[in-house]
Amino acid sequence: MNINWRSQAGRSWLYQILAIALVVLVAGWLINNTLVNMKARGIQSGFDFLLQSAGFAIGESPIPYDADNPYWKAFLVGLLNTVRVALVGIILCTVLGTLVGVGRVSSNALARGICYAYTELFRNIPVLLQLMMWYILMVEWMPDPDAPLRLGNWLLFSKMGLQMAFPVWVDHAPFIGLSLPELVDGEYLGGLTLTPEFFALTLGLTLYTAAFVAEVVRGGIQSVSRGQREAAQSLSLSPWQTTRLVILPQAMRVIVPPLTNQYLNLTKNSSLAVAIGYPDLVNIATTSLNQTGRAVECIAVIMTVYLFLSLLTSFVMNAYNRKVAIKER
Numbered sequence: 001m002n003i004n005w006r007s008q009a010g011r012s013w014l015y016q017i018l019a020i021a022l023v024v025l026v027a028g029w030l031i032n033n034t035l036v037n038m039k040a041r042g043i044q045s046g047f048d049f050l051l052q053s054a055g056f057a058i059g060e061s062p063i064p065y066d067a068d069n070p071y072w073k074a075f076l077v078g079l080l081n082t083v084r085v086a087l088v089g090i091i092l093c094t095v096l097g098t099l100v101g102v103g104r105v106s107s108n109a110l111a112r113g114i115c116y117a118y119t120e121l122f123r124n125i126p127v128l129l130q131l132m133m134w135y136i137l138m139v140e141w142m143p144d145p146d147a148p149l150r151l152g153n154w155l156l157f158s159k160m161g162l163q164m165a166f167p168v169w170v171d172h173a174p175f176i177g178l179s180l181p182e183l184v185d186g187e188y189l190g191g192l193t194l195t196p197e198f199f200a201l202t203l204g205l206t207l208y209t210a211a212f213v214a215e216v217v218r219g220g221i222q223s224v225s226r227g228q229r230e231a232a233q234s235l236s237l238s239p240w241q242t243t244r245l246v247i248l249p250q251a252m253r254v255i256v257p258p259l260t261n262q263y264l265n266l267t268k269n270s271s272l273a274v275a276i277g278y279p280d281l282v283n284i285a286t287t288s289l290n291q292t293g294r295a296v297e298c299i300a301v302i303m304t305v306y307l308f309l310s311l312l313t314s315f316v317m318n319a320y321n322r323k324v325a326i327k328e329r
Contacts, residue, residue: 034296049292050075056287058279060195071288078284079305085202085280086267086309092206093266094259097213102243104218115214123211128272130208135200135276145183153180156188161199166192197278201270209266216258220251252324260317264310271306281305 050072057067061077062084103115122130139159143149148158156163163181181191194202224247232242273280282302289298 046294047297049288049294049297052292054288055291058284059277060198060279071292074284074288075281075301078279078281081198081278082267082270082273082280082282082305083309085198085205085270085273085278088202089205089209089266089270090263092202093209093213093262096206097210097262098217100210100214101217101221104214105221107239119211119214121211122207123215125208127204127208127269128275131201131204131272131276134204135196138196138200145186145188153182156181159196160188160193161196162194163188164192164194166190195278197273197276200276201273201278205266205269208269209262212262212265213259216255216262217251219258220255221247223254224250249324253321256317256321256324260314260321263313263317267309267313268306271302 051070053068054071054074055067056074058065058074058077060081062080063077065073065077100115100118103111104119106112106115138161142157142159145158145160148156148163150156154165165178165180167176168179169176179190179192181188181193183189221243228246228250229242232246237245270280271282274283274286277283285298285302289295292298
């Protein structure tokens, strides 16, 4: 590719290259200065600690883990726990936020009022307070495990969290069966268990972010011209068909960019899990920092992981945005 450095495009490339070079030089100077000062004070540095035994257990892990495993595996558990909350929260807040956003522009006054009250309530209470409220509600006010709120043997709700039936492969048989939760010696076995920490964190992040998603959806719907709705009504489409087939597809070009910001906020807000004891990446890194004293390294891991998750989310949403964008002729 030939670049004319005298052109506007060429100068733009030159300025960007110089800016990147300046950032790299400043970052290199800061890193070198930090390492020199740490060495002068006898503070160990480096990422070699990741290969050492972590020496602490993790209460909730989607993969096999014990205290003898190295630190890198503990960080991996924290990352998987963070991703699990983020993915579930993004799906739930999208569904709930879309429903509330559609309700905000409904012709039904009661639906509009309820949706308005929801958005104003949940988006104006700090998310940390919401997380703590749901967690306290779970561990203080829910019934004991031996007398849970239940829906048959399919769904159990107690201070130990939410237990539900879960499909599993039946041994030596080509079909799927159901594993039901059962309390054995004070511990639930079988089924799928959502701990109080996971449940409170996911619920709090979902309800909080859904309030902002609802406003994004409302703005997107109101950006569609009234003529589109009138045209759909002239074709005898029902209000639901009009919203689903006419309004929302056109509103997506306005909805997607700010919706991406809400997904990023939810992922980053998951770091507040440390306040209720959920073993996310920040929680694991904090424990590792306290044991090893490698503050710079642990913080660097956290920053790198959240940067990667944010860039990945932006990449996926930008690709989707290009897909739903109106193509100019």
